Amino acid sequence: MNKKIAFFVLAGILVLGGGISWAQAPLFREQLVYSLTSFDGSGFSKSFCPQSEETLYFIANFNSVVNPRKTIVYYWPITRRYMAGFSTLNEEVPGKLEIWQGGKLINTLEKQKYVLYYPEGYWSEKATIYLGEDAQEYYDEYKAAVDEFNKKLQEYYQAMNYYQQQLNNFFEEVRRRREAGETGPLDISIPQQPEPPEFVKFYVTEPAEGFILNLPVGNYEIRVRMEDGTIFEGSEKNLVVFTARRREGVGYEIIPGNRWTKRENCDDPSWIIHAVGKNELYFNPFYQEEYNELYYNKLKDPQNIGRLEKWKWVHVDPVDDAQVLLGRGEEILQTVDKAPYFVKQVPGPELGYEIIPYDEELKMSGYQPTFESYKVTLGEDLVGADYQISTISRETGEHIPKSERTIRFLKKENGAYLYAVAFLPLVAGAIIIISRSYRVEK
Amino acid sequence: MAKKVTRTLFKRDFLYTLYSWGYYAAIFASFLVSSFILKNFIDGIREEDILVSAYPLHQPLYITLIIISIYLVIVSAISISREREQGTLEVLFYGPVTAGNFLWSKYFKDLLLGIIALGFTAVYFYLVSCLTNLGFTTGLIKALFMGVFIISCVVSFGLFISSLTGRIRSSVVTLLAILGAFLAVQFAYGALLGLGEEATISLPLLYLRQTLSYIFQGINWISPFAFLSRGLDAVVLESWSLYLANIVYCLIYSLIFMALSIFTMNRRGVKA
Numbered sequence: 209m210n211k212k213i214a215f216f217v218l219a220g221i222l223v224l225g226g227g228i229s230w231a232q233a234p235l236f237r238e239q240l241v242y243s244l245t246s247f248d249g250s251g252f253s254k255s256f257c258p259q260s261e262e263t264l265y266f267i268a269n270f271n272s273v274v275n276p277r278k279t280i281v282y283y284w285p286i287t288r289r290y291m292a293g294f295s296t297l298n299e300e301v302p303g304k305l306e307i308w309q310g311g312k313l314i315n316t317l318e319k320q321k322y323v324l325y326y327p328e329g330y331w332s333e334k335a336t337i338y339l340g341e342d343a344q345e346y347y348d349e350y351k352a353a354v355d356e357f358n359k360k361l362q363e364y365y366q367a368m369n370y371y372q373q374q375l376n377n378f379f380e381e382v383r384r385r386r387e388a389g390e391t392g393p394l395d396i397s398i399p400q401q402p403e404p405p406e407f408v409k410f411y412v413t414e415p416a417e418g419f420i421l422n423l424p425v426g427n428y429e430i431r432v433r434m435e436d437g438t439i440f441e442g443s444e445k446n447l448v449v450f451t452a453r454r455r456e457g458v459g460y461e462i463i464p465g466n467r468w469t470k471r472e473n474c475d476d477p478s479w480i481i482h483a484v485g486k487n488e489l490y491f492n493p494f495y496q497e498e499y500n501e502l503y504y505n506k507l508k509d510p511q512n513i514g515r516l517e518k519w520k521w522v523h524v525d526p527v528d529d530a531q532v533l534l535g536r537g538e539e540i541l542q543t544v545d546k547a548p549y550f551v552k553q554v555p556g557p558e559l560g561y562e563i564i565p566y567d568e569e570l571k572m573s574g575y576q577p578t579f580e581s582y583k584v585t586l587g588e589d590l591v592g593a594d595y596q597i598s599t600i601s602r603e604t605g606e607h608i609p610k611s612e613r614t615i616r617f618l619k620k621e622n623g624a625y626l627y628a629v630a631f632l633p634l635v636a637g638a639i640i641i642i643s644r645s646y647r648v649e650k
Numbered sequence: 651m652a653k654k655v656t657r658t659l660f661k662r663d664f665l666y667t668l669y670s671w672g673y674y675a676a677i678f679a680s681f682l683v684s685s686f687i688l689k690n691f692i693d694g695i696r697e698e699d700i701l702v703s704a705y706p707l708h709q710p711l712y713i714t715l716i717i718i719s720i721y722l723v724i725v726s727a728i729s730i731s732r733e734r735e736q737g738t739l740e741v742l743f744y745g746p747v748t749a750g751n752f753l754w755s756k757y758f759k760d761l762l763l764g765i766i767a768l769g770f771t772a773v774y775f776y777l778v779s780c781l782t783n784l785g786f787t788t789g790l791i792k793a794l795f796m797g798v799f800i801i802s803c804v805v806s807f808g809l810f811i812s813s814l815t816g817r818i819r820s821s822v823v824t825l826l827a828i829l830g831a832f833l834a835v836q837f838a839y840g841a842l843l844g845l846g847e848e849a850t851i852s853l854p855l856l857y858l859r860q861t862l863s864y865i866f867q868g869i870n871w872i873s874p875f876a877f878l879s880r881g882l883d884a885v886v887l888e889s890w891s892l893y894l895a896n897i898v899y900c901l902i903y904s905l906i907f908m909a910l911s912i913f914t915m916n917r918r919g920v921k922a
Contacts, residue, residue: 288853454887464700474702478886480785482706485698513856515843516863593783614785622781623692629777630681633770637674644669 234282240301240442241281241292245273245324245418246507249452249497249522251335252324257510258290263446265506267499268425271337273322273418276301276432276443289511301432303440305419307447308429316433319417323347330411334525343415350412360405367402374399423449448506452497457610458599459521463490463581465563468551474613475521481597481615486588488563490549490581491532493599493611494523527611529602532582534615536595544584548577591617655746659755667725667763676721677767681774683717684710692782707775707790708882711797715878718767719801720829722760723808727825730756730809731818749915753809757802757908764801768794789885792893796881799900803874804829806907813914832873839866877903 242257247270257264258281266272278301280293305317323343325336338346381396432443459475465488474481475496481489498521505514534542548566566577584597599611667673687710695701733739742752772794779786808825815821842859845851851859870876877900884892 462700462702466698472700472702476704476886478704478789478888479702480704480706482695482701482703483699484695487698487700489700517843594785616783616785618692618695618784619782620692620695620697623689625781626685626689626778627682629774629781630678630685632774632777633674633677633681636770637671641669641671 234284236280236282236293238278238297239281240276240440241279242445243275243277243294243418244510245275245337247272247337248504248507249499250524251326251333252337253508255509255511256292257445258292259442260290261445261510263448263506264430264510265448265450265503266421266423267507268423268449268451271322271339271420271422273337273416273420274305274430275319275416275418276303276305276440301440301443303432303434306431306433307421307423308431309426314428317419317421320420321415321417322420323415324413326411327409329409337420339420347412347415350408350410353408353410357405357408364402364404371399371401421447423447425449425451448503450500450503452499453519454498457496458493458527458608459496459523460597460613461492461494461523463492463579465489468561468563473521475523477610477612479613481613483586483615483617484620486590487586489584489586490563490579491544491584491597492579492581493527493530493532493608495525495527496521496523498522527599527608530599530608531602532584533598533600534584534595535598536593541590541595542584544582546580546582548580549583550575551578586615586617590615591619593617656751656755656758659747659752660759663729663756663759664762667722667759668766672721672725673763673767676718677714677770680714680717681771683713684774685778687713688778688782688784692784704886705787705789705793706784707778707786708793708886711771711775711790711793712878712882714771715797715800716833716875718764718771719804719874720826722763722801723805723812723829724822724825726756726760726805727808727812727815727821728818730812731816731821734816735818749912753813753908753911753915756809757805757904760805760808761798761802764805765798768797768801771797789888792885793882796878796885796893796896799897799904800874800878800881802904803877803900803907806904806911807874810907810911810914813911813918829875832869832875835862835865835869836873836875836879838862871903874903 239259241259242264244255244257244264245252246255246265247267249267252272256277256279264274277294278297278299280296281290282293283289284291306313307315307317320339321343322337322339323346325338325346326332326334327336328334378396378399382394385394385396426449428447428449430443430445430447432440434440457477459473462472462474462481464470464472468490476498498519500516501518501520502514502516504520504522505512528546530546532544533540534544549563550566550570552562552564554560554562563578566575570577595615595617597613597615599608600606601608688706691703691706730739733742739752743749772791775790775794776786778784808829811825811828812821815824839859839862842851842855842862845855845859866876877896881893881896881900884896
């Protein structure tokens, strides 16, 4: 009995003790990190490089920002990465940034003022960096635009108040005249609702300071030299500056009509769209660049791992003002313009939805388009052959280079004969060997 | 005289293999595997659906080249070891036959048989394309042409291993072990690379992938199959410079291993 009690007590201690150790708070360390604003082909990715990472990765010949900061760093085992507590400590590191290559100092940088300019708004990926006086000018322009918007918003609120009053007066007047026994149409002007002002379309970040790196392809080292001439401990990092393997060409995001939530990518020019039967395909063409997966992942976040042997296509910009063509050889079968579509949930049918063109009726009902795309219909007449899809620029009327892809219709029903074809060498061998035996015997 | 000797040895071995069932059975086996892969590919696309992929015929071609070239080098290894064991080699070398004549005849015999097998492969893929419309493209023709040089690499490597070993069993076992190890590393590494980016893989698999990456880098210029991967990559990238560079590398590789084979056979002698 005593043994049993002792066993349960021991087990309880172990379980509780284990629980306590699992619940341990992570270890916080103060360390120098590099806060990074790296150009990623389209816009800018923000990340940080802790002491555990020895190398930073940047795209060649484009501005990227590195900013050494002192902060609190801790390891977060769930995501297997170090986290920075910038809200707790975010101290600037004084000094200049030295860039070395092959044991030689090639440049010493001072901090510069910069802003990020998002021409399509805060949520868009596309961004440009502006430096020095330009940075301040763009930020001032943005501030002025926001102030102007706020002013118009105030005027709008006032106009809305006035409109509400006018509307109340209108209803009061209608009620009064109806109660007075007036019938037929009333000659009272209806108040007009004011239009709200349009929000500032672009966005500019607050001016900040950092070291601007813009280097050709190569391997470098960086470090921060303090004003007293010493190197800031932990500031030494390797730098890999890389470029795209392939820049030209257009990649496609394809929304198959029969499974619109599971999209496909056809990025590499050598990739083929194999089709069986009829379908509706919604194509979204993008300009793209191909980067080494490891380098690109590390550029996005130095703690990512990635595969050095793999390459990935990065969609840089959507292809606007274009048309998508479906053809066979020289013959053009379909010319498609970009159009908005709405996914309508339908109870009953197998798919559970229907993709319909977004029209005025839907707009008036307050619906937004689900997506915009170039719709190509693969009808039942397109079978057992190869067709080409390509994108032409509306401006020039010419094919955008490397935008061609093959749509190949497979004859699935003949798949069973594949094993029969494998017997070809045995048949040939039998003919050769038997004819030789016959010759020898003869 | 040397040319005549080489030609005679070549003709004898070539006809012997050409009139044997094993050669056709090996090609048949490779086509059977290819048919299985292609059937799965086609069945993987549902009715009224699409599948985006690179050249689907490249993987079967890859398998076909591996099976055919391994068969050819094993046959050569067996014939070298048998002639060594039976003393035929010693008798031959008392005459005007040198290690160079002997090994080059084996090399050209295997290469020509490989080219004939590639001819069968081209016909097979053409028929497959006619049946299923999987596409007999210029990329496939380029890949088939690259196959000639890959077979050259595998054959020269196989002859080198055969020149090192004595008995039939040790020769075949060593060849299979080395080529099998090369393939195992390449396939395992390829499979781990194909698992996706780091976020989706467990930590032990990541370490295994890293370890295999180092091993793969080590054998990258020794394994003849690595040249095959590079060649197919060059075709997919549509890069003539990479394609031609790979052909040049294959030729250099073949010459180095043939030179090493001749050197080893001269040093080792012809006795088992």
